Amino acid sequence: MKAFFQTDQGKVRSLNEDSGAVIPISASDVFAVVADGMGGHKAGDVASQMAVNYVKEHLDTYINDHEDTKGIIHSLIEDANQDIFTYAQDHPDCYGMGTTIVLLRATEDEIHIGHVGDSRCYKVTQNSIEQLTDDHTLVNELVKSGQITSEEAEYHPRKHVVLRALGTDPKVEIDNLKYTWEKGEYILLCSDGLSNKVTAESFVKVINQDVSLEDKVARLITMANEAGGEDNITLILVYNDVETEEGALT
Template sequence: MNIAFKTDIGRVRAVNEDSVLVRHDVGGYALAIVADGMGGHQAGDLASQMAIDMIREELRPIHTGMSKEQCKQAIQAAIENANRDIFEFASNREEYHGMGTTVVAVAASGDYAVIGHVGDSRAYKINSESMEQLTEDHSLVNELVKSGQITREEASHHPRRNVVTRALGTEPTIKVDVLELNWQQGDMLLLCSDGLSSLVRSDVIFDIVLADSGLEDKVERLVGEALAAGGDDNISVILIANDTRKQDRDEMG
């Protein structure tokens, strides 16, 4: 598995409330997580980092000898437990009341990937034929689009496009969307916060990801496009290629 990632504070925010994690080998899986925090008094960056740390620790025992269903259950439980712990932490500290974070987490083997998510951070599957959004945003504008009140185009610049309807840490329990997909050599998974997806058109993302360049260059260009479009939010990108070329990076961001 070849993986590259980048997180950037953007041009407007005072703090980067996004957190990312990449691990190339967790029991044979590649593990990647993006969390986009929210809340005043630097609570957002704390919430996203807590989510990353807790989910990573909970998923330490996973391995490719388990079934897909067991992997799905492990990811669901890890996110649910992180939600519970963040909620309890915030409930006991007045300055952190209301803090929360989105999360999209992927455990990928050479044959399949399992994805768990809450909020509006996204996962896409990309290959030479298509770019498919795998996750459904838990957001106000997505609800408005589904109900026909606004169009998809209007959603991209709606003044409340950053409002999420589901997040880790804001309620004692949470519903986690978990899915699995088969993928093969040449396929790529893109994980990102809405600092990318709300500012850069899908066709531009698709062209950059398919460009004849290394993964590091692709993530740099994706972040650069979001910055050029205004950079009004933190931007985080993880790109995972299902191939056997040399791994680009093997650290946490």
């Protein structure tokens, strides 16, 4: 399993409110997390960093305490939410802060995802891309209810209104997802600073270029900045290089 993380402030924002991390467990088992601090609230950078730090600092304990991956991920996000919310209540300058989160565990044949907000997770193959997460946004709800089209959603004035976030309330609703994947496929986690600026078709094209994982990530960030770079840009690219039949790395 190979993974690479990078974050960029973008060309407009004075502060990077995104955070992320890759946490390897073994050669064929990796956790990855992306969090995007709420730009409309105070201390979005604090909230996103707290979410990522909570995962990094407590992951081993949760792995030991839970038998299944769904329980690990769900409990981590649930408790990180409470941690951020409590901190905000005790620090007036951080009151109302929040963050999105997409937390992934990738093993040789399965991916498990916990998700809150509008940061995304995609699966990319040689010829296709699939968005695995569902945005928790106002415009996405309007699209699903048929009130606006997907094309109209791209330019909707309330496009950035997030309906679910970590840290804004004592309880949070979490999407728990499970998929299979195969050797040669990629998982892309990203904040909306990337997904709002780079098309799905461009994701497939860049990710399948014959360059290093680091170069793929750098090129996607460059494309987002060239398209305006109005938001922070964060992504993690995970590549399945595991030979599943033999259970060994190539």
